[in-house]
Amino acid sequence: MPIRNTTERWGHLSIALHWITVVVILSLVVVGFVMEDLPNTPFKRDVYLLHKSFGLTVLALTALRLGWRLVQPTPALPEGTPAWQRWAAHGGHLGLYGLMIAIPASGWAYNWASNFATPYFGWTLMERAGAVDRELKAIAGVVHEWGVYALLALLVAHAGAAFYHHYQLKDAVLRRMAPWLKPAA
Amino acid sequence: MRFLLALTLAFAAPLALATSPPGPVRYSHAAGSSLGFASSYDGETFDGRFAQFTTDIAFDPASAAGRFDVMIQLASAGTENDERDETLLGADFFNATAMPQARYQATAFRKLADGRFVADGTLTLRGITKPVPLTFRWTAGSTPKLEGTAVVKRLEFGIGTGDWDDTEVLPDAVAVTTTLVLQPKP
Numbered sequence: 001m002p003i004r005n006t007t008e009r010w011g012h013l014s015i016a017l018h019w020i021t022v023v024v025i026l027s028l029v030v031v032g033f034v035m036e037d038l039p040n041t042p043f044k045r046d047v048y049l050l051h052k053s054f055g056l057t058v059l060a061l062t063a064l065r066l067g068w069r070l071v072q073p074t075p076a077l078p079e080g081t082p083a084w085q086r087w088a089a090h091g092g093h094l095g096l097y098g099l100m101i102a103i104p105a106s107g108w109a110y111n112w113a114s115n116f117a118t119p120y121f122g123w124t125l126m127e128r129a130g131a132v133d134r135e136l137k138a139i140a141g142v143v144h145e146w147g148v149y150a151l152l153a154l155l156v157a158h159a160g161a162a163f164y165h166h167y168q169l170k171d172a173v174l175r176r177m178a179p180w181l182k183p184a185a
Numbered sequence: 186m187r188f189l190l191a192l193t194l195a196f197a198a199p200l201a202l203a204t205s206p207p208g209p210v211r212y213s214h215a216a217g218s219s220l221g222f223a224s225s226y227d228g229e230t231f232d233g234r235f236a237q238f239t240t241d242i243a244f245d246p247a248s249a250a251g252r253f254d255v256m257i258q259l260a261s262a263g264t265e266n267d268e269r270d271e272t273l274l275g276a277d278f279f280n281a282t283a284m285p286q287a288r289y290q291a292t293a294f295r296k297l298a299d300g301r302f303v304a305d306g307t308l309t310l311r312g313i314t315k316p317v318p319l320t321f322r323w324t325a326g327s328t329p330k331l332e333g334t335a336v337v338k339r340l341e342f343g344i345g346t347g348d349w350d351d352t353e354v355l356p357d358a359v360a361v362t363t364t365l366v367l368q369p370k371p
Contacts, residue, residue: 040272041348115266117229124229131265 005072009176014072017065018177021100024054024061029148052111053121059104066097078171089161092154099151106143113137209243209251212329212367220257222337223360226269233264233273242331242367244294246302246323253291253304253319260285278344284311291319304333310342321363331365 004011010018031051038044077086111118113136118126165173170184218240223232237258244251259281263270274281291306301322308317321333337359339345340352349355 040275040277042351042354043348114268116268128229132267 005069005074007073007076009075009172011072013068014065015177015179017061017068021058021061021065024058025100025151028054028058029152032148049119050121052107052119055104055107056118056120056125058100059108062097062100062104075176078165078169078173092158092161095154096151096158099147099154103144103147103151106140106147110137110140110144113140209245211370212240212242212244212365213370214238214240214242214365215328215368217366218364220255220363221361222262223362224356227354231264231266231269233262233270235259235261236263237261240365240367241370242365244302244323244329244331246296246325249294249296249302251292251294253289253306255289257287257289258285259287277347277349280311289317289319308337308342310337311344313342315341319363329367331363331367333363333365335361337361 002011003013005014028051031047035044035047035051038047077089081089108118112126112129113133115128115130115132117124117128162174162177165171166175166181167184172183175181175183219234220238221232221234223230225231235257238261239256241254242251244253259279260274262273262279262281264273273279276283279287287308287310289306289308291304293305295303295305297303297320301320304319304321306317306319307314315338317335317337319333319335321331324330324332338357339355339359340350340357345355
């Protein structure tokens with residue numbers, strides 16, 4: 001399989017970025033909900049540092065995916081896909097990309113407004129702001145949290161649509177992104 | 186009548202002396218004063234300040250004699266980071282709910298060769314009292330100025346023990362700095 005996309009199928013890079021993002025995002029969501037209630041210990045801080053570092057990784061991977069997608073062809077939806085489904089697919093993907101930018105970006109803003117330096121796996125990506133910005137912190141916190149709820153809703157729809165294609169329509173839409181799958185019986 | 190007056194004076198004079206003893210003027214701090222601390226965590230420095238504290242300072246630089254009594258409201262500590270402040274005020278550090286105040290007291294003073302002074306005082310924090318010398322410069326005047334530094338070993342006071350006791354990450358020594366703009370107490 002080639003690294004590049006065609007109008008028929010996804011290339012290696014797009015497939016790898018997709019599934020890495022899935023694993024990282026689901027881990028971030030689980031950890032994100034748990035870490036808030038951890039007792040204030042150095043361990044909690046370490047968990048936050050990792051959450052921030054992996055979140056920034058999602059931001060970088062999403063930028064890479066979008067860039068790659070813009071310079072590459074995209075596999076077409078199957079012939080005869082109803083117009084509303086095309087719109088739903090495009091809208092859903094747009095939403096997923098938007099949230100994969102907005103959620104880490106709002107987390108980064110929250111971190112900055114809290115007057116933390118921006119960490120990246122032991123490195124300091126950006127020095128702390130010097131002062132707490134409670135207004136920005138409140139806004140960024142709401143965007144971050146509700147962004148995750150919206151992302152989870154879209155993920156359910158996204159996976160549901162993929163299974164609908166695979167098991168109901170028995171087309172190649174899911175297999176294009178999960179080439180290890182066998183065609184549905 | 187004269188006898189009554191004499192009697193009143195005889196009793197009142199010692200009373201007056203007791204409430205307002207002779208000696209150096211007693212000062213409290215005015216606007217422009219600060220009480221701060223600095224440390225680092227995992228290599229990243231931070232500093233903080235106590236917004237609320239009260240001072241009762243008497244000092245005569247000529248004889249290097251006096252008395253310091255400073256009460257510090259621990260809950261007023263801030264480091265420009267809500268999450269760190271929550272930890273700082275929590276049970277592992279200041280335990281500010283259970284022990285709301287720290288107190289610095291000094292009655293013994295020394296003069297240094299460079300003109301500064303050392304207060305050989307004690308700090309009471311989390312119910313533990315330990316000697317903490319405060320080195321300070323005293324600028325005399327009608328509103329004297331005190332600029333001091335001290336080093337507080339946090340672990341002596343049980344601050345950040347257990348999970349936080351790694352001094353490679355969070356040093357034992359905390360630098361305390363203060364600038365007091367003093368005015369005579371009313």
